[in-house]
Amino acid sequence: MNLFVEIFYLAAAVLFILGLKQMASPVTARRGIVWAGIGMVLATLITFAHPHVNTNYLLIIIGIAVGGGIAWKTGKEVAMTDMPQMIALYNGMGGGAAAAIAAVELIKQHEMDSTVQLLAVFGALIGSVAFSGSLIAFGKLQGIKQLRGAFRFKNQQRINAGLFIVVAWMGLGIATSGTDYGMFTLFLFFALALAFGVMMTLPIGGADMPVVISLYNAFTGLAVGFEGYVLDNPAMMIAGIVVGSAGTLLTQLMAKAMNRPITNVLFSNFGETTGEAQEVSGSMKAIEAPDAAIMMAFAEKVIIIPGYGMAVAQAQHKIWEMTKQLQERGVTVKFAIHPVAGRMPGHMNVLLAEAGVPYDIIYDLDEINEEFRTADVALVIGANDVVNPIARTDPNSPIYGMPILNADYAKNVIVVKRGQGAGFSGIENHLFFADNCRMLYGDGQAVANELISNMKEL
């Protein structure tokens, strides 16, 4: 390869790694993505001078304009609440691109080194799975009716396992047969690989999607790395494998935060517990907005626990307004974020940041859990399972063992909630029946408005 091209690719790889490193701190994160972006532009431009790029220049430019244009527009317009499914979609596109690269290389049927051929096929398989799987994940999070919930039927795991064995067997056949494989076999291999991605994702419920999206992100990274080896392109190899390993770690961290082993997510058993659930004792006690406003306004420390419900009600701006009011009165206000609040770890932080909440009053579970004992009020808005004390006490509960925010240790708990029903997982929340807990019924945004106006009158 041309030395000039090599140098640019090296620079791009270094910029990617430095950029990712900068993203590790909120102070430098913005600079990090810009650096990585510069790397991408350099690598893309210099590829026009790549010795293997001799034809189809116009098609390349049109392709970049079409794909990039659509992505630019959708990326600029997507609401922050919908971010997880957009990430899934863009990620799936990358996986599809890696698989398509492998497809072209295999269609050519030129002589390949056996390792190269094996990695080409392997990259094609995981790229295809990441592509079709991510599309399903996107559809589920987007709320497309036919895809919602966990789609299950009898013997599903066996059928999926069978499908996987067939796909893997065909892949191995193609990888080891030199140039002797037929076009129809190749086509069937890709079709079945795509089908497997769909089948693998369908039975997984919406709550587990973040882990799945993260896993497919790692898959795409690996696929890109392998196809990089096929194309003899070190920039793709480095960037792909860095993302592959980073994505694997991130997937593990997320699964751990949800207290669900990855195998459990993929071959899901959610809700299939044995034994009787603990009976709830006590009753839910309602509170009106004026009383809740007084309680918080005269408190010393208030901890707010936002959940996805708050974002759905678009209440985050109002909550921040309320927080500022409390701060003016000298109340210490902190936000406590559960690792799986929102649709994805860190998603809630993005939503709060959008509303203008500074990140240094936002704390994660480990940092804040001890503080609930000294808090006068814990305000739970739009969160449910992540504050359910049953996770500590009832081994029969499906969420048993999941780390929770200890809202029940606060002197008073106020729960903002639409109605009396159970949460996303359908599990009864024992916190709501606790003696120190009061329910403030209503839509998140309307309630926040009422609280604000009541505080102003005090």
Next chain:
Amino acid sequence: MEGFIAIYIFILAGFVGYEVISKVPVILHTPLMSGSNFVHGIVLVGAMVVLGQAEGFTEQLVGFIAVVLAAGNAVGGYVVTERMLEMFKSSKGDK
């Protein structure tokens, strides 16, 4: 590429990815997933190389699909990551 060099690259890059992510606070997990999603948009380079030497209709078609998808990955990944990170602000008033 020499097989062993490739193994070195794969293994070292794997360590780098692990190290870089292991120190990231939870608040940045979503932007970070998005950011790493952007980084594998480098697949665009490979898609360009493949299309840049494609002959015949099938190769051109599949190569073109590769470029469109890869460009979507890269551009989309950048736009959403940048939008998210732009919003993170400290109360101490640094920009």
